[in-house]
Amino acid sequence: xxxxxxxxxxxxxxxxxxxxxxxxxxxxxxxxxxxxxxxxxxxxxxxxxxxxxxxxxxxxxxxxxxxxxxxxxxxxxxxxxxxxxxxxxxxxxxxxxxxxxxxxxxxxxxxxxxxxxxxxxxxxxxxxxxxxxxxxxxxxxxx
Amino acid sequence: xxxxxxxxxxxxxxxxxxxxxxxxxxxxxxxxxxxxxxxxxxxxxxxxxxxxxxxxxxxxxxxxxxxxxxxxxxxxxxxxxxxxxxxxxxxxxxxxxxxxxxxxxxxxxxxxxxxxxxxxxxxxxxxxxxxxxxxxxxxxxxx
Amino acid sequence: xxxxxxxxxxxxxxxxxxxxxxxxxxxxxxxxxxxxxxxxxxxxxxxxxxxxxxxxxxxxxxxxxxxxxxxxxxxxxxxxxxxxxxxxxxxxxxxxxxxxxxxxxxxxxxxxxxxxxxxxxxxxxxxxxxxxxxxxxxxxxxx
Numbered sequence: 420x421x422x423x424x425x426x427x428x429x430x431x432x433x434x435x436x437x438x439x440x441x442x443x444x445x446x447x448x449x450x451x452x453x454x455x456x457x458x459x460x461x462x463x464x465x466x467x468x469x470x471x472x473x474x475x476x477x478x479x480x481x482x483x484x485x486x487x488x489x490x491x492x493x494x495x496x497x498x499x500x501x502x503x504x505x506x507x508x509x510x511x512x513x514x515x516x517x518x519x520x521x522x523x524x525x526x527x528x529x530x531x532x533x534x535x536x537x538x539x540x541x542x543x544x545x546x547x548x549x550x551x552x553x554x555x556x557x558x559x560x561x562x
Numbered sequence: 563x564x565x566x567x568x569x570x571x572x573x574x575x576x577x578x579x580x581x582x583x584x585x586x587x588x589x590x591x592x593x594x595x596x597x598x599x600x601x602x603x604x605x606x607x608x609x610x611x612x613x614x615x616x617x618x619x620x621x622x623x624x625x626x627x628x629x630x631x632x633x634x635x636x637x638x639x640x641x642x643x644x645x646x647x648x649x650x651x652x653x654x655x656x657x658x659x660x661x662x663x664x665x666x667x668x669x670x671x672x673x674x675x676x677x678x679x680x681x682x683x684x685x686x687x688x689x690x691x692x693x694x695x696x697x698x699x700x701x702x703x704x705x
Numbered sequence: 706x707x708x709x710x711x712x713x714x715x716x717x718x719x720x721x722x723x724x725x726x727x728x729x730x731x732x733x734x735x736x737x738x739x740x741x742x743x744x745x746x747x748x749x750x751x752x753x754x755x756x757x758x759x760x761x762x763x764x765x766x767x768x769x770x771x772x773x774x775x776x777x778x779x780x781x782x783x784x785x786x787x788x789x790x791x792x793x794x795x796x797x798x799x800x801x802x803x804x805x806x807x808x809x810x811x812x813x814x815x816x817x818x819x820x821x822x823x824x825x826x827x828x829x830x831x832x833x834x835x836x837x838x839x840x841x842x843x844x845x846x847x848x
Contacts, residue, residue, distance in 0.1 A: 421705055424598055456845070457812075457845050459669045459670075465615050465680060470805045470809070471751065472751055473789075478798070478801050481788050482805055484788075489775060502624050503621045503624050512621070515621050521808070522808060524670065525808060527810065529845075530710050540749070540751045543805075559599070561847050562847070564742075602743045604812070606821060606822065607823035632775060645762070645770075647763070649761070649762060649763035655764070658768075659767055662807075663771075666811060700814040
C-alpha cells in the first residue's frame with residue numbers, strides 16, 4: 420500500500436497555544452517504514468492551523484503577539500463585535516480568522532526515512548480556540 | 563494508477579467572494595474510488611487562494627473584512643498606488659497580495675473514502691480579483 | 706517507484722528577496738518523467754517560505770512592502786525588541802514570523818507532465834533572513 424495514515428491526539432490549552440508536533444509526526448513516519456515520499460500534516464477543525472517555525476520561547480511569544488495584533492480578539496475599531504460572534508452568539512471569531520489565514524496543512528518531503536526539515540525547523544500546531552481542546556492531527560505518508 | 567486528477571470550474575463574482583467547494587472536491591474523490599490517500603486542492607491563477615474555514619455568513623463577512631483591513635484595496639498611506647498597478651496600468655494589486663499571503667493549495671488526508679475534515683470545516687476558494695471570473699480548481703487524489 | 710525526489714540550491718541576498726523557482730521545479734518534474742501526480746515544493750529552514758504569485762517587478766515590490774508593514778523589522782510599538790531577538794541575542798525575529806505566517810510548502814497538481822499553474826502564476830521562494838544564504842528547496846513528485 421502506498422499511503423500510510425496516522426493520527427495524533429493533542430491536548431491543548433487553546434488561547435493561541437503553539438505545540439511542537441514534530442516528534443509525533445516522526446513516530447508515524449517511522450512506523451510507515453517509508454523511505455522516500457511526502458508527509459501531509461493536517462489540523463482538524465476550523466480554529467487550528469499548522470505551520471513550521473523554530474520552536475523556542477522567544478519565537479513562540481512573538482508569533483502569538485503578532486497574531487494578537489493583526490487579528491485581535493475584539494474588532495480593533497471597538498464599534499462592534501465580529502459577525503461570527505454576533506450571528507452565532509459565539510466568542511471565538513478571531514480564532515476562526517487566524518486559522519483560515521495560516522491554513523490547516525503543510526506537506527513535508529521525506530528522504531532516507533527522514534523529514535527534510537531544516538535543523539531549526541519544527542512542525543507546529545496552533546490552537547486558537549478560547550478553551551482547552553483535544554485536537555486531532557491527521558498525518559498521512561504517501562510514497 | 564495511483565493518481566486521480568479532476569477539475570472544478572467555479573463561477574465567481576470576484577471582489578473577495580468566498581465559495582464553499584467541499585462538495586465539488588468530495589465528488590471528485592468519490593469518482594476516484596480511492597479509500598486511503600491525500601487530496602490536493604489547488605487554485606489556478608495569481609488572484610485566488612484556497613484555505614479551510616467554517617463556512618457560515620458571519621465568518622465569511624469577518625474574513626473579507628479582515629483582509630480589507632490588512633491588505634487594503636488602496637495603499638493605506640494614501641500617498642501612492644501599489645507598484646503592480648502603477649507599472650502595469652492595473653487595478654487589482656491587492657488581489658495579488660492577498661492570494662500570495664494565503665496561498666493556492668491545501669492538502670487533505672482521506673480515510674475510508676472520506677475527507678478527514680472537522681465537522682465545521684469546509685474547503686473554500688477565495689477569489690480576490692476585481693471582476694467576475696470563471697475559476698479552475700485542480701483536485702488531485704494521490705494514494 | 707512512485708516518488709521522485711529532487712533538490713534546488715538557490716543563492717539569495719536575504720532581506721526579503723523573492724526568487725522565481727518555477728523553472729527549477731519544472732526541470733525536476735521533467736527528469737521524473739511523471740505525467741500525472743502532485744509536486745510538493747518545500748522551503749528548508751525557519752526563515753524562508755514558498756507561495757505562488759505573478760512574478761513581475763511591481764508585485765514583488767508590493768509583497769515586500771506589505772510584509773514590512775504587517776510584520777515590521779522592529780516591533781512597531783517601539784517599546785521593546787521581539788522576544789526571539791532578546792532571548793537569543795539575534796536580529797531576525799521578523800524573518801521567523803513572516804516565514805511562519807506564509808508557510809514553507811505548496812503542492813501543485815501535474816497533468817500531461819506539466820505543472821497546472823495559471824498563465825501568470827509562478828512558484829516563488831521568499832528569503833526573509835537578514836543576510837545572504839544558500840537555500841535548499843525540496844521538490845518531490847508523487848504519482
